[in-house]
Amino acid sequence: MSADLPALARHAWGIRHHAVRMGAVQKQGYVGQALGVADVLAVAYFHAMDMHADDPEWEGRDRFLLSIGHYAIALYAALIEKGVIPALELETYGTDDSRLPMSGMASYTPGMEITGGSLGQGLGIGVGMALGLKRKRSECFIYNLMSDGELGEGSTWEAAMSAAHHALDNLICLVDFNNQQADGCSRQVLSSEPVDQKFEAFGWYTQRVDGNDLNALVEAFDRARHHPEPVPRAIICDTTMCKGVPFLEAREIAHFVRVDEQEWALALDILQQGKPQ
């Protein structure tokens, strides 16, 4: 499928913009992850996946699982950009009675397929959904977005082994490799490298790409969907935390961004200056 890269760049920018605005509402949040993974989400939602924004439970949709529930702000931003959630609603992010709680839960938000947050569960649920879709002779794909820190959870590897054993060629695992987790750099907390070779050894068709390069992502998603072998597919996406807001990118502690009030405005200004045409 040919991709409209300028349009994807605008959507990725939109996702970043929504995420920073939500961060400003709560004055905190996993904004760094959202900025980092915005390009991956833009390609997923505006290039690869089939879905109806006005009917997020349409049976024929490709399913997107957010295993990393704490990245909810990123997915909300994508769902707002897609038109599933009204943009006005971002003002309610993380407040009482909001459909957009700080951690993503299926029962709260249209377009949120699972309750993530307890890490290491999304890929296993994806295995079951992929089996279920095959039972229904559906050609839809399951996309599971997880983080590199989540690779420390053993259940991830149970699920990886299971997906290959059951030949789940309708399951695409996206690993956001930003090398950051709660206690520091992932490679120092618990190294999962070489991640791509591990997935390959588990029987997956695996690619590793620059997760902030839209063209590379488009090609990787296309190859993942059209790969001819009956095996599950992984795309390891190396991303940069806080991508698009250089003064935040430069910060050491980026797992959970707390910035001064005026810095939110500054971040929005910087984003505004970089808005694609």
Next chain:
Amino acid sequence: MSLSRRRSKWLARTPVDAAERQLTSAMIASLGAEGLPTVSAPFGHALVEIAHQRDDVVGLTADLGKYTDLHVFAEAFPERFYQMGMAEQVMFSAAAGLAKEGLTPFATTYAVFAARRAYDFIAMAIAEDNLDVKMVCALPGLTTGYGPSHQATEDLAIFRGLPNLTIVDPCDALEIHQATHAIAAHKGPVYMRLLRGQVPSILDQYDYQFELGKAQLLEDGAEVLFVSSGFMTMRTIEAMRLLRVDGIHCGVLHCPTIKPLDVATLVKHCAKPGRLVVTAENHSVIGGLGESVASALLQNGVTPAFRMIGLPDEFLDAGALPVLHDQYGISTDAVVRQVKHWLAH
């Protein structure tokens, strides 16, 4: 018992005569009194009946199909059976995924592996989403002599705190058959304790029909009311008969649904004045049926004389089931002994 206490017990021990030694066993058939008829794999056969009627029913196991009677289903419906390997976390996650796609998964393993290893996955992937996953788990409580690694003595305590979850502890082959149909018809997640293999049948002596969420009075009695679940209802029925021979008039209220508890029925029968209420369960006395009943009664202003029969708060010994059941107070004889002791004091 601590390791050192257990070691000193071995050191002080006189060797048992080889002829008297009983074999370590997980034979469920031995749970019933001698002469009780048994039925083979009641869960597996019930599930096959249901699957003939319903295309949405699928089965999963974590390398324990033969030991949870799911092999009966796997043989009848191989295309609807998923072998997930020795990986309980992904099995329950995958069951959640299948349920999200509109199927009704029955997932089996041993109760210890569900409750201890996969709890977070059951809590978040299944119960929080209120999915139609039926977890049917073998070796509940003290039904194997293999020691604490296989004895799920605290599974009810663990699962009772989980919102949305229905918990069933059936007594015998008849009830397993009926309860399997009932949980399949129920919307929402269910944890059912399973007696597998050759399972004794005792409730067919009564005009019994399992109802999800209902406790049922099997027999009334003026002096003692047993409130029991699981195979302990076999034991309380047998104990009731033995005690009656000695002139002690007992009744049995069978309470197979642990959650939600049938508080109305419990209150109705336990409020009857002048009799001792004795709960009996194949579970630790902490957090199971007994404490659930005590809490329900107290909160409803019912305060009978009250005793609990259950497993002690310790990791249990390995050994032969009949020996262990007697040692830990849940054999029929031990039930009789305890009731006589309480009535005398």
